[in-house]
Amino acid sequence: MIDYFLKETEVLVPAPSVAAFIVLEDGRYLMQERDQKAGIFYPGHWGLFGGAMNPGEEPEVALRRELDEELGLKSFRARHVTDFSFGFGRFGQMPRHYYDVPLAAAAIRTLTLGEGRAMRPFAASELLTMPRVVPYDSFAIFLRESGY
DSSP: OOOHHHHOOSOOOOOOEEEEEEEOTTSOEEEEEOOOOTTSSSTTOEEOEEEEOOTTOOHHHHHHHHHHHHHOOOSOOOEEEEEEEEEOGGGOEEEEEEEEEEOOGGGGGGOOOOSSSEEEEEOHHHHTTOSSBOHHHHHHHHHHHHTO
C-alpha cells in the first residue's frame, strides 16, 4: 500500500475548516476513514467529518454543506463547542471550528458515505489510543471528553 501522507510531494494549501463531533446516544463518535490519496491532509487516517470552508462562508453554513456532501445528512442540530487556530506561516492563521452534532445510532443506516473509505463509531477511549487518527481531531476529542 502506498502511504501518501509520508510520500506526498504536492504542496497542500491550508484553509479555515469545520468539524463535527457526531455523537451517538452511547457516547461513541462517528468517524470517517479518510481516502488514501494524494492532495489531502492526513490520508488514510480516521477523522471527524467536516472540511474546508469556502471563501466568505460562515462556519455553520460550511458544516451543513460538508455533512450533506459527506453523509447526505441534511437535518441536524449543531452546537458550537470550540475553535482551534493553526499558524501556517505564509498562509497565516487557519481556524478549525468544532460542533457537537447528536445523532441517533439508528440514523447511521440512513447515511450515505460520499467521501472517505469508511465510517464507523468509536469510543473515545479507542480513538485516543489508536494510531492513524487525525492528531488535531484526537486532541479535540480529548478536550471534549475532559470537559474543557
